[in-house]
Amino acid sequence: MTYNVKSLSRLGPSGVFGKVAMELGEQYDNIGIFTADLRHFSGLDRFGTVFPDKFFNVGIAEQNLIGVAAGFASEGNIAFATTYASFASMRCLDQVFMNMAYMNLNVKLVGFAAGLSTGILGPTHMSINDMAIFRSLPNITILSPADGMEIVEAVKAAAEINGPVYIRLTGALDNPVVYDNDIDYVIGKANKLHTGDDITIFSTGTMVYESLKASEILSKEGIGVSVYDVHTIRPFDTESMIDTMDAKLFVTVEEHGIAGGLGDTVLCALNEIGEKKQVLKIGIPCEWSHSADYSALKEKYDLVGDRIANTIHEQYVNMRKEIL
């Protein structure tokens, strides 16, 4: 199946998931897609009509969602389950803990609206701690694609894994494009999208695009920046990090709380290999935000390219002053 990159951008994560679900429905006889009353929001209207025997709406019952999907998976099937990321990581956490992490069942949990995109609905729908929660649970592969094309690859790759996966989907309609049709996607292998010697940015989800914008700004200021798309949070690609150890500063950028997300993943990886490196974590502070639309919240937390560049520039200059 071919995908129109412009269309994927317009559709946003939900529409993209719906499109790739159609491909999975054709490919796998033993697949089932389950949702907690998000048939339309998950882009699954067409899937539910074309594949009625493979589609199950359990209603607004996230705990049941995981239990039913896990039962389906335990019979040798592939189960995808969709809900909001905030619900996926908290409302059904005990079921995720038991059925996905402990029993290691073949459930792919898709968390929509991760980060700030549903910020207008307030903190109950913002998902800024889901990565931290899933990182604390053994066995679960954690994917965090950067744009529509990478969502396609992530979902298809998740279906091929025999084990639990959490797919964290950030962004909204008109998601910026990072990849065209040429994408090299291997779970556990970060993609280097920009090369520079001074600073290395590790970014994930929607922040990959913003980090690339920041790298362009910093490059014009004479600061060389490498940018990695860390589309897989677990297993983290420690090898890529080792390849860039000569950089003077590491930066992590994520649409997630700075507690327990990508920044802490990088710090843990550094600790595991016994390396020390200054790491600037850019993300959302541990606080309750007021309700606001997506773009306003990204501005508030400095999660846009020019502000990311400013934050990095300031830290880098101060760091150099201290050294000199």
Added chain:
Amino acid sequence: MSNKVKYTKVFTDLFNISEDQAVNLKYQDIIEWDSVGHMDLISEIEDAFDIAMGTEDIVNFNSYETGIKILSENYGISLSD
């Protein structure tokens, strides 16, 4: 290839339908032209004619015939036979 042929081909290729079906097609007549398929259609038409359609036009584009009118009146693309 005339603009009309190019336009029709977007429908036939994307939705895997005949030309006869395409010329009478309206939004949601077939399962493939749902909200997701609509964005594919718009993007393919934009690529075919090298244009960028406005939001209002995307929303109003609800049939093969309406599309001809929109492309003609708002983007100067003649789709006469």
